[in-house]
Amino acid sequence: MAKLYFRHGAMNSGKSTGLLQAAFNYEERGQRVLLAKPGVDTKGENSIVSRLGVSREVDFVIPPGSDVRELFARQALGDDPDALLEHVDMAPVACLLVDEAQFLDPEQVDGLFRIAVLDGVPVLAYGLRTDFRTRAFPGAARLMEISHSLEELKTICRCGRKAMFNTRRVGSEITFDGDQVAIEGADVWYESLCGNCYLEASGGRLGS
Numbered sequence: 001m002a003k004l005y006f007r008h009g010a011m012n013s014g015k016s017t018g019l020l021q022a023a024f025n026y027e028e029r030g031q032r033v034l035l036a037k038p039g040v041d042t043k044g045e046n047s048i049v050s051r052l053g054v055s056r057e058v059d060f061v062i063p064p065g066s067d068v069r070e071l072f073a074r075q076a077l078g079d080d081p082d083a084l085l086e087h088v089d090m091a092p093v094a095c096l097l098v099d100e101a102q103f104l105d106p107e108q109v110d111g112l113f114r115i116a117v118l119d120g121v122p123v124l125a126y127g128l129r130t131d132f133r134t135r136a137f138p139g140a141a142r143l144m145e146i147s148h149s150l151e152e153l154k155t156i157c158r159c160g161r162k163a164m165f166n167t168r169r170v171g172s173e174i175t176f177d178g179d180q181v182a183i184e185g186a187d188v189w190y191e192s193l194c195g196n197c198y199l200e201a202s203g204g205r206l207g208s
């Protein structure tokens with residue numbers, strides 16, 4: 001039976017790199033994969049960007065509120081029936097890979113579950129567990145609830161311990177202000193820290 005997998009980790013734990021590697025592994029065996037990401041993630045436009053320098057365009061973007069299973073089916077089978085007839089050799093999809101899955105709506109995560117269980121296609125969802133206030137993203141919470149398999153991708157804190165939390169920085173200052181979603185850019189950046197360093201940097205605050 002196909003399963004929904006949630007591979008979560010703090011910032012810089014290699015989630016996008018792992019996703020692109022997984023896609024490569026499938027394709028090396030001659031299998032077809034589809035790559036997707038939520039529309040809310042503006043980083044890299046329609047591409048999945050690894051910090052190692054590899055990037056790849058997604059097959060489809062998942063706008064907020066959209067039916068992810070329908071989007072998937074359209075991509076898997078082709079946009080219209082006539083096109084499908086011309087592509088009778090179109091291979092079945094061996095795996096759906098979703099980057100930044102924490103940005104999905106909970107209902108869209110349910111859609112991923114249905115793709116795995118009802119359509120028989122394994123879904124590998126990569127994403128953050130918690131935001132910069134240590135609160136679960138709604139999509140990540142749903143993934144923790146219904147994924148068949150949870151796997152943590154680990155990265156280390158600046159002190160060498162395992163990083164758990166994501167801190168938002170504006171310049172060198174840690175901040176607990178702003179929207180849950182603020183994509184890294186000129187002003188905002190993130191550092192993943194262990195519990196000790198997080199409390200030290202936050203002055204003892206655990207979130208807001």
Ligand SMILES: [Zn+2]
Nearest residue numbers: 157159194197
């Ligand atoms: Zn630390």
